[in-house]
Amino acid sequence: MADEAARLLIVDDDPELLRFLVDELSEAGFRCSGCDNGQDALLRLRQEQFQLVLLDWTLPDFSGIEVCRRLRNSGNTTPVLMLTARDDIDERVNALDAGVDDYLTKPFNLKELHARVRARLRSGSYQRSDDPSSEQLSLGDLQIQLLERKVLRGEQEISLSQREFDLLCHFVRNADAVQSRQSILEAVWGSPFVGDPNTLDVYLGYLRKKLEKSGQPQLLHTIRGAGFMARVGAPKP
Structure with missing residues (x-):
């Protein structure tokens, strides 16, 4: 239903x-x-x-x-x-x-x-629930408030585009799971995906620049030969 x-x-x-x-x-x-x-x-x-x-x-x-x-x-x-x-x-x-x-x-x-x-x-991160915890996602010190479409890293609010927000939500919802490039593109951009597969790398670059500052744990990881994963990693140098 x-x-x-x-x-x-x-x-x-x-x-x-x-x-x-x-x-x-x-x-x-x-x-x-x-x-x-x-x-x-x-x-x-x-x-x-x-x-x-x-x-x-x-x-x-x-x-x-x-x-x-x-x-x-x-x-x-x-x-x-x-x-x-x-x-x-x-x-x-x-x-x-x-x-x-x-x-x-x-x-x-x-x-x-x-x-x-x-x-x-x-x-699009839409859902109705009486449980406030279902209205947000989290990974380490990253908080995503779905209804307000707000992203916080610690105390700092981070401004994301629609596509960046959708991509980040997808990663956090599937934290600790390795995902292929194609599965991410189809989940976030639509299936069947039409366009340049390297689009994902571009948007990952945008997210990493905005989310991962020096000294903060890395959240978005490239798994060589397998795909990509969201998890709390070691602090970035």
């Missing part, structure tokens, strides 16, 4: 498909709202809080890519799942570069749609 508190915004200019998606995902337990153009979508996202946006590529005013780009430029980090009939590899790359978190090609299987929605909600 889906988390009943999860709010979804569904944006599609096909009235029948929009109504179908709202009904289908509402029956699955999500709280769904719909709109049929990019301007209304951006207005709703400025005024209300959603945990996920299902966004059509082709809209009457401007493209879903432009909606996502404007959303990210405004500092909004709400996860976006793009729904589109387009299946060209270059277009997928453009969507991901604009800030889209995942991509599902029409016509899609309903089971896969539900799975993608659940996966995006997990990777």
Whole structure:
């Protein structure tokens, strides 16, 4: 059963498909709202809080890519799942570069749609619980406050981008487990991963620079020949 508190915004200019998606995902337990153009979508996202946006590529005013780009430029980090009939590899790359978190090609299987929605909600760190301990993650002196999207190393607050935050949460949730490059890319960037696998190294570099200062225990480790791991290690020189 889906988390009943999860709010979804569904944006599609096909009235029948929009109504179908709202009904289908509402029956699955999500709280769904719909709109049929990019301007209304951006207005709703400025005024209300959603945990996920299902966004059509082709809209009457401007493209879903432009909606996502404007959303990210405004500092909004709400996860976006793009729904589109387009299946060209270059277009997928453009969507991901604009800030889209995942991509599902029409016509899609309903089971896969539900799975993608659940996966995006997990990777976006959204969950509802009456237990305050479930609203944060920790590793050594690192604290991640999920609902506030705040990261602390000791007493120092660390500013992270949306992707850096998602990557760090994934590592900490799977602390002490060696993970392959591909599994991390698919978990954080979406499956199937489209893009340069070295993207992971770039973002790991960003995280290490922000999180691991001289004298602090190293948290993010490269395991030669196997992958990567989060664990409390020896202090950095």
